[in-house]
Amino acid sequence: MRNAEIVKRADKVLACWDGESKGTASTIKKAEANGKLLKVITYKPVKQIEQPPEQLELW
Structure with a gap:
């Protein structure tokens, strides 16, 4: 329901x-259904690659 309320109050919607x-x-569909200006990225x-702590010290 939170996303529906956000879409309802929005002038434009940017979704990543x-x-x-x-x-x-679901948010994208709600924005489309409500005729909101929508940009989807x-x-x-x-x-994610995790480095051992000793390598992080070089940074």
Whole structure:
């Protein structure tokens, strides 16, 4: 319900969507259904690489 209220009050909607999030997909559909000006930025998540602590000290 929170996303529905956000869309209801918005003049414009900017959504960053990974193509999988059901919540963001729902928000996009609500924005379209309510005739909101909508911009969707799609992206592919990047796998996070964790470095051992000793390598972080070089930064």
